[in-house]
Amino acid sequence: MTLPLDGVRIIELAGIGPGPYAGQLLADMGAEVILVNRPGPMAAIPNLSNRGKKAITLDLRKPEGAAVVLDLAKSADVLFEGLRPGVTERLGVGPDDCHAINPKLVYGRMTGWGQTGPWAKMAGHDINYISITGALGAMGRKGTPPSPPLNLVGDYGGGTLFLVAGILAALFQAERTGKGDIVDAAIIDGTNSMMSVLHMLSGLGQWSPERGTNMLDGAWPFYRCYATQDDKFMAVGPLEPQFFAEMLRLLEIDKADYGKQRDTSRFPEQHALLEAKFASKTRDEWAEIFDGTDACVTPVLTYDEAPAHPQNSARGGLRKQGAFIHPRPAPGFEGMDTDPDFTVPGANDASDEIFAELGYDATKMDTLKAAGVIA
Numbered sequence: 001m002t003l004p005l006d007g008v009r010i011i012e013l014a015g016i017g018p019g020p021y022a023g024q025l026l027a028d029m030g031a032e033v034i035l036v037n038r039p040g041p042m043a044a045i046p047n048l049s050n051r052g053k054k055a056i057t058l059d060l061r062k063p064e065g066a067a068v069v070l071d072l073a074k075s076a077d078v079l080f081e082g083l084r085p086g087v088t089e090r091l092g093v094g095p096d097d098c099h100a101i102n103p104k105l106v107y108g109r110m111t112g113w114g115q116t117g118p119w120a121k122m123a124g125h126d127i128n129y130i131s132i133t134g135a136l137g138a139m140g141r142k143g144t145p146p147s148p149p150l151n152l153v154g155d156y157g158g159g160t161l162f163l164v165a166g167i168l169a170a171l172f173q174a175e176r177t178g179k180g181d182i183v184d185a186a187i188i189d190g191t192n193s194m195m196s197v198l199h200m201l202s203g204l205g206q207w208s209p210e211r212g213t214n215m216l217d218g219a220w221p222f223y224r225c226y227a228t229q230d231d232k233f234m235a236v237g238p239l240e241p242q243f244f245a246e247m248l249r250l251l252e253i254d255k256a257d258y259g260k261q262r263d264t265s266r267f268p269e270q271h272a273l274l275e276a277k278f279a280s281k282t283r284d285e286w287a288e289i290f291d292g293t294d295a296c297v298t299p300v301l302t303y304d305e306a307p308a309h310p311q312n313s314a315r316g317g318l319r320k321q322g323a324f325i326h327p328r329p330a331p332g333f334e335g336m337d338t339d340p341d342f343t344v345p346g347a348n349d350a351s352d353e354i355f356a357e358l359g360y361d362a363t364k365m366d367t368l369k370a371a372g373v374i375a
Contacts, residue, residue, distance in 0.1 A: 001333045001336070001337055002027050002030065002335050003029055003030025003137060003335060003336065004265075005026060005029040005030040005031035005334060006030040006031075006075045006335060007028070007030075007032075008026075008031040008032065008078070008079040008171065009031070009032045009034070009075060009076045009077050010023070010026055010027075010031045010032065010034070010076065010077065010079070010080070011034050011036060011061070011069065011072050011073060011076045011078070011079040011080075012033055012034065012035045012036065012053070012079075012080060012081075012113065012243045012282065013036050013069070013079070013081035013082070013088070013093070014035060014036060014037045014042075014043065014312075015079070015081065015082030015083065015110065016042075016082070017082075017126070017151065017155045017156075017159070018082065018110055018156060018159030018160040018163065018187065019081070019082030019110045019160075019163075020035075020047060020049035020050060021049045021155075021156055021160045021208050022080065022108075022159075022160045022163045022167075023035065023049065023053060023080075024048075024049040024050070024051060024052070024053075024111065025160065025164050025330075026078075026164065026167070027052035027053055028151055028329035028340075029329070029333075030214060031078075032054065032056065033052065033053040034053070034054045034055075034056065034072060034076075034350070034354060035050055035053045035054065035055045035056070035058065035345070036056060036057075036060070036069060036072075037055055037057040037058070037347045037348070038057070038058075038059070038060065039057055039058075039059050039375070042228050043055075043057055043347035043348075044346075044347055046323060046324075046344050047344065048324045048326065048344060050344050050345055051326065051342045051343060051344050052340075052341070052342070052343070053345055054345065054349070054350035054353070054354065055345040055346060055347055055349050055350055056347060056348055056350055056351045056354050056374075057347050057348045057351070057374065058215065058357075058373055058374060059372055059373050059375060060091050061091070062371055062372065062373050063092060064367070064368055064371045064373045065373040066091050066093050066097075067090035067092075068358075068368070068373065069093045070092075070093060070097060070098065070101055071358050072354070072358070073093075073098045073101060073105060074100075074101055074102055076102065076105060077104075077105070077106060077108040077111065077171060077174070078105065078107075078108060078167055078170075078171065079093075079098055079105060079106075079107055079108070079109065080108030080109070080163065080183070081093075081108070081109060081110065082109075082110035082111070084111070084121055085109075085111065085115045085116075085120050085121055086121070095107045095182050099180060102170060102180070103178070103179060103180060104174050104178055104179065104180045105173055105174075105180040106167055106170040106174055106180045106181060106183065107166050107180060107181070107182045107183065107292040108163055108166065108170075108182075108183040108185065109182065109183060109184050109185060110159060110160075110163050110185050111184075111185070111186050111187070112124045112125070112126075112128070112129045112154075112159075112186065112187045112188065113129070113187075113188060114184065114186030114188060114189060115184050115186070125151075125375070126151035126153070126154035126155045126187070127148050127151075127154075127192065129154045129155075129158070129159075129187040129188050129223060130149075130153050130154040130158070130187075132189050132192040133158075133192050133195055134195055134209075135153055135154075135191050135194070135195055135196070136148065136149075137209070137211060138198065138209075138211055138214075138217060139211070139217065140211055140212060140214040140217075141169065141211070141218060142211055142212030142213055142219070143212070144212075146211065149293055153191060153194070154187045154191055155187065157190065157191065157194060158187045158188070158189070158190030158191030158192075158193070158194060159185060159186075159187040159190055161190065162185045162189070162190035162193070163183065163185035166183035166184075166185055167183055170183050189229065204351065213238075219267075220262075220267065220287075221236075221270040221271045221274055222236060222237070222238055222239070222244055222247070222261060222265055223236065223237050223239060225300055226237060226275055226278035227275070227278065227279060227281055228278055228279065228280075228281060228282055228283040228285075228286060229281055229282045229283075229285075230282040230283060232282070232283035232299070232300065233283065233299075233300035234278055234286050234287070234290075234297055234298070234299060234300060235297065235298050235299070235300050236274070236285060236296070236297050237296045237297070238295055238296040238297070239296070241261060242263055242294070243248075243294050243295060243296045244261050246293060246294050246295040247290075247295040247296070247297055249295075250289055250290060250293060250295055250297075251274075251277050253273065253277065254366055257273075258270060258273065283299050283300070284299070286299070287299040297361060303325075304325075306318055307319070307320070307325060315328065316328045319342070321342045321343075322342070322343075322344065324342070324344070326342040327343070328340075348374075351374065
């Protein structure tokens with residue numbers, strides 16, 4: 001079995017959120033990912049995103065620690081980090097330092113605000129990054145504060161996925177040209193990119209900046225969630241007329257009683273009709289009625305219910321191993337193992353293997369220990 005990134009060596013400087021998840025995706029695709037942890041309690045916390053990686057712990061604040069990273073970079077295809085702009089340069093492992101010893105190296109940079117601009121070095125989190133893109137302001141009901149979409153849109157959508165896409169593109173370029181590149185992945189840039197569809201709809205006059213008034217934000221009766229008899233929910237999304245007709249049939253609602261699908265003047269009464277109908281049965285009763293149909297109506301599950309759903313189960317989508325429920329590697333490939341190993345490494349599990357590969361002898365190791373670079 002081979003995977004697309006078999007033989008690719010990646011150095012990941014430990015961070016939080018979108019960086020570790022990028023490393024997970026690359027490892028899932030077959031890359032050898034060497035995670036360089038920082039000393040301290042954070043490295044000791046098991047992190048699902050570190051599955052499949054090799055882990056060592058180095059103090060990069062010391063020149064000897066930076067020298068180890070540069071030794072690793074000599075044989076690496078990619079190095080990526082998620083620190084504030086200028087930090088890796090100050091540590092001596094910035095893009096110029098790495099390219100001086102390995103011109104073909106792809107250097108990935110993961111930030112919230114980007115490497116440039118007046119806010120580049122300012123602290124922030126997912127909710128802050130998506131707030132200035134318009135994404136957060138578009139989420140939630142009219143007259144209520146915006147609803148944070150966990151950290152899926154910013155960190156993992158606008159951040160991780162754009163970093164991974166950039167790394168893969170730069171790897172392809174490096175193979176063709178022999179020259180590495182710097183991937184500047186900023187969460188605000190990725191989120192702005194994902195907002196393209198709303199900018200398009202707005203330009204066509206089909207989207208309003210007022211939250212909770214649009215087709216996809218819960219304002220329209222056929223694209224929202226409804227409470228069921230047992231205080232759970234069904235997700236309703238039949239946008240197309242044929243799917244909408246199928247929903248009405250299964251709900252046993254007469255088309256004439258409901259009215260035209262997109263008659264905004266009747267939305268209040270249509271909302272009330274669907275609310276009453278879904279409240280008449282439990283979630284699981286409705287799930288059975290809509291199962292296997294084209295009505296685009298599905299049960300809203302909790303994350304701990306998700307593994308048992310037949311579709312997730314058939315795909316091997318979520319599997320318990322150790323303390324974690326692990327999502328299957330995505331996307332899938334024909335050569336992918338159907339029973340992957342999801343082992344999460346300890347903070348320093350691979351140190352002996354990696355230092356031996358670098359050719360460090362006992363004297364070198366003693367020097368690093370004496371300097372406090374390694375434990």
